[in-house]
Amino acid sequence: xxxxxxxxxNVVLLLYSQxxxxxxxxxxxKDVSESMKKRIPYWLVxxxxxxxxxxxxxxxxxxxxxxxxxxxxxxFLLIAGGFTIVMRSGFLTVFTKGFRELKQIFFxxxxxxxxxxxxxxxxxxxxxxxxxxxxxxxxxIEAGLMLTLFSIGLTLLYYGQA
Numbered sequence: 001x002x003x004x005x006x007x008x009x010n011v012v013l014l015l016y017s018q019x020x021x022x023x024x025x026x027x028x029x030k031d032v033s034e035s036m037k038k039r040i041p042y043w044l045v046x047x048x049x050x051x052x053x054x055x056x057x058x059x060x061x062x063x064x065x066x067x068x069x070x071x072x073x074x075x076f077l078l079i080a081g082g083f084t085i086v087m088r089s090g091f092l093t094v095f096t097k098g099f100r101e102l103k104q105i106f107f108x109x110x111x112x113x114x115x116x117x118x119x120x121x122x123x124x125x126x127x128x129x130x131x132x133x134x135x136x137x138x139x140x141i142e143a144g145l146m147l148t149l150f151s152i153g154l155t156l157l158y159y160g161q162a
Contacts, residue, residue, distance in 0.1 A: 039142065047146045048153065055157035063158055067151050074147030081140030088133060 054066060086092065 043142060043146050044149070047150045051150050051153040051157060055154055055161070060158070063154065067154050067158065070147045070154070071151035074144045074149075074151060077140050077144030078148065079144075081137055081144055084133065084137045084140065088137070 055063065058066065087096075
């Protein structure tokens with residue numbers, strides 16, 4: 001059991017290390033999908049180990065509840081991640097531009113917010129916003145995928161025992 005704890009500790013350390021050859025966060029030059037490709041095998045190992053641990057350690061009525069909740073949460077996270085990808089792709093740009101114009105008609109900005117100091121067109125703000133959206137999208141997709149795979153694996157384990 002000690003070796004299992006050591007393996008999980010090493011995998012988690014690799015996932016969240018900031019220095020070395022494996023980086024958890026996407027950098028401005030590196031696309032999120034590249035760093036996701038590196039992390040997915042580690043997440044699959046963690047998912048498989050946690051699936052086996054929960055499947056054999058928990059009572060059956062709790063396992064069924066965990067299966068349902070993890071599947072629904074994973075599905076929700078995948079839908080939210082897919083929505084952010086669609087928004088980033090520009091597919092709904094016409095609608096968002098129209099709603100922005102309607103907002104400007106009905107709600108006027110105070111004059112102080114129209115000053116250069118309060119502009120949201122600042123390049124550093126745009127970079128930070130884009131990096132935040134990239135990381136958030138990656139997190140939503142990864143967490144949703146792993147929770148869904150966890151629930152599917154636990155379901156297979158549950159019905160395999162019965």
